[in-house]
Amino acid sequence: MGGVITALSLKVIEQGGLVAGVRYSTDYVKAEYYLAKTQEEVLTFASSKYVQSEKKNIYTEIKYELEQGKKVLFIGCPCDVYAVQRYLGKKYDAFLSCELVCMGVSSYKVASEYKTYAEKKNGSQLIRINARSKRKGWFVPHLEEEYKDGTIKCNTLFGTFLGYGMQVYNRPSCFECKFRGAQGVGDIRVGDFWGIKKTDAYWNSAGVSCIFVRTELGENAMNMFNESELFLYKTDYKTATLSNMSSYSNKSDKYVRLRKKFAEVFKKRGLVAACIATGTASFWAKHIVPDQFHVAIKRVYHFFKDKR
Template sequence: MPKLADKTLCTGCSACANVCPQQCITMIEDNEGFTYPQINSDLCVECHLCEKSCPVLNKKDIDIVMRNAYAAISSDNFVRNESSSGGIFSELALEILKSGGVIFGASYGKSGVVEHICVDNVESLWKLRGAKYSQSYLGDTFIEVKKHLLLGENVLFSGTPCQVAGLKAFLRRDFDNLFCIDFVCHGVPSPMVWREYVKHRSLKDNDGKLPTMINLRNKETGWSRYSYSVKFDYSDNKNYMCKNNSDLYMQLFVNDYILRKSCSNCQFKGYDRISDITLGDFWGIWDIDSSMDDNKGTSMVLTHSKKGEHLFNSILSRINCKPVTLEQASKMNPSLLYSSVHKEVRNQLLEEIRNNGFQGAQRYVQQERQVGSSMKGKLRKFIHKIIHK
């Protein structure tokens, strides 16, 4: 039987399931909400293509072609306002669509589930804008990407660094018409937790009716210095809006309570990447070049290949762009270089949410805070006692 990546390292990229000629590998969700490959031994012919297509088991050396870094802003105010940061993804995607190509990226599906879809027109591009803080379901996306590539169409694939690595490993050859964008990834949260959160918000805000629009990077409260908000829009003009640092789901995500196990030892960090372009928020741009920070969002752009640089250069007439150093780009973006190590209570918290829904997360976090507050109080008393002996 083929030996796949250990569960602590498997990213769930689905390359093994997509490449299997017997279709004997299924991505199964575990009790934490993450999917892992499961092999049907009765169908397996032991071709070992799954092993050969695993980006974790076959990590390749990266040929360093270039390392260019930029701060960039779209000149289209509407696109920029609807985007997580500076709107550069939309501008790059527009260039591919103008060539008759297609875009693959993460979108909200039914019940708010995050899944990769294919977009072939400008009118649907909005579905791919904005951050989705849940690991996306890829399904047979890699197979669909290959079909378009073989037809000679330009394809832009956007995903996490491990998803891009999975696609490249699945294809097992370079395509001149494939453009890959990854992003500065803090880690991928559990889809199970995300489903419970959407359900929790819907019950609390709208009598259980699901939102019509979700925006985890709403800029009505700003963008600079992390001032964005979480917003759920419902029918009948109802909505929920909360600053990101006060929203419980965002707290669990940013503080590493609900991430996939492999995120604690990510194999795809660093400046050198197999993607053509890396995008992210340019946190800290206010200290580097205040003229590039008007509180509406600024993108950090890294180009890694001639193909990526050429694509970026093709949109220069539609953006405001300034070169920066790699050190400036990464200074307040540690997730570009370092893994997010999960909290010790991660397993217990995920179990609490699985058993009791997102309400369980609220109780658990409150208990953790009470314990922490109690410990701090005892420490203060101990220090006071020592000082005043």
């Protein structure tokens, strides 16, 4: 997301605080919350994880540190931010919450089945996944996979069986999320600025974040940076959310029906069969068309869509 979350996390650690974020499990199937105390630990939070995160003892750990006078930054989906706020029961001046623009979370079963499929196809153990690799740029999300034999593969995320499965097979509650748009609860909301164009003054090929500041705590957090550390530009809400549907809207009934069909096939015949049986035109275009054309296709798509 343009790196602003990492920058904010490192700043909090630099000032003696702690950061609660989500990291992959060692097998890259599950995701779990962890309370980072060092900059090295913070870096394990990088990259999106599209599965439900395990909370473990994170809420009790956060409350304990706050009671000890420590500053804590919590990063998570809006529902997770809401949950920790409810658990704490009161506002702490030292507690800063940052919610992510979320498209919904999927099942571990999608990740597990994809790993089995990928390892069989490539004949080697999958040892690392980056679901938002910038190896081929930022504008089109890429899935980077590293195998034990040294092979590295990088393909358009939503053209893979993993990306498509996670996009379609969301938790049912994610289709009725009450935290879309202005209904969030974090001090800050962060997402990708997908509506950006190369001609914009704030274009950056490595990624650009959209930052929505809601509270005085959030504003103070942004003021921790000087101009050489973070380049901030003002824009309006419509422009900021134009090409990021997850910022303001739940998925349509079409996706609800698609998920139902996907689930039926998935439970009987597995992930690959479910993707093939329900694959949309968008998925097949990303899956079949050579990767080097995807950036151009996306730019053309937004040229017409963003004018509506």
